[in-house]
Amino acid sequence: MTSDTAQTEQVTVETENLRELITRARNVLFDFDGPICRLFAGHKAERVAGELVEWLEGRGLHGLLTKEERDSLDPHMVLRAVDRRHPGSDLVAELEERLTQEELRATSSAMPTAYADPLVRTWSAVGSRLAIATNNSPRVVRTYLAGRGLLSCFAPHIYGRTQDLQLLKPDPHCLNRALNGLGAAPSATLMIGDTPTDFEAAQGAGVLFLGYARNDRKEKLLRDAGAEHVVDSLEAVLRILLDQP
Known part of the structure; x- marks a missing residue:
């Protein structure tokens, strides 16, 4: 057998x-930022994370985050780090609302x-x-989907970040x-997800x-986490759906 044949x-x-x-699935759960869109394509997540860190520092809370957390450039990491130290606090609620407003601007x-829309x-x-x-705000998801004419495909089944940040994926x-x-x-x-935490959450829920x-x-991150099925384009999924009798 030649290498071309094997491939x-x-x-x-x-x-x-x-x-x-695909054909086994009667219900499909989409992560939002990744499979549906790149939320921070124009409104960079790195800048949002930096602004959240600056806001904390402006309140005299520089020491609340480790250097790794301050330098992470991930707004969700910043939010979760503060929540771990002050769970359910007004500080966390205000920080979460600031993140939500930034996510709304990013839409x-x-x-x-x-191929996500079709x-x-x-x-x-x-x-x-x-x-x-998703770990994003449901308000953000609804705003984006409405703008793309996709809201009716999902509503009312949009499940996003709640005030209990311990319940975010994974x-x-x-x-x-x-x-x-x-x-x-x-x-x-x-x-359908694009991160190891999506895969872990799927395993925890017992879904494909x-x-x-x-x-x-x-x-590589998905494979290393244990994901068996990974695609680099949603076109392959769409083609399978269109080929079904």
Whole structure:
């Protein structure tokens, strides 16, 4: 067997495995930032994280974060770090609202993920039930989806960040809320996510998982976490849906 033949056979097997995964799913849970869009494509997450850190420092709370947390350039890491030290506090509530406002600003320059819009519309049209399960604010998700004409494909099943930040993914809380809201069996439900925490949450909820990786680094992180099925484009998923009788 030549290397080209072996490679062709491997691609065929992967395609069939993906087809089985897609056709088994009667319910689909999407992560938001990644599979649906790049929320911070124009309104950079790094800048948002820096502004949250500056806001804390302006309140005399420089020592609240470690150097790693201050330098993380990840606004969610900053928020969760403060919540670990002051859970349920007014400080956390105010910081979370500041992050939500920044996320809302980001929706105007968010970049739709390639093939996401037609994939969502097609999956909805063939009768699958869809939900969003995300660590972003549900207000942000609704704003973005409404702007793309996609809200009706999901509403009211949008499950995002709550005031209890301990329940963010990798905790399966928002996935379990989605399952309950849809009345869905985990075995007939597929989660599409782009991070190891999405995969961990899917495992915790007992649902199938498909990783979306827009670059090699993202794919390696998903594979290293244990994700078996990963695609670098949603086009392959859309083609399978369109090929179904």
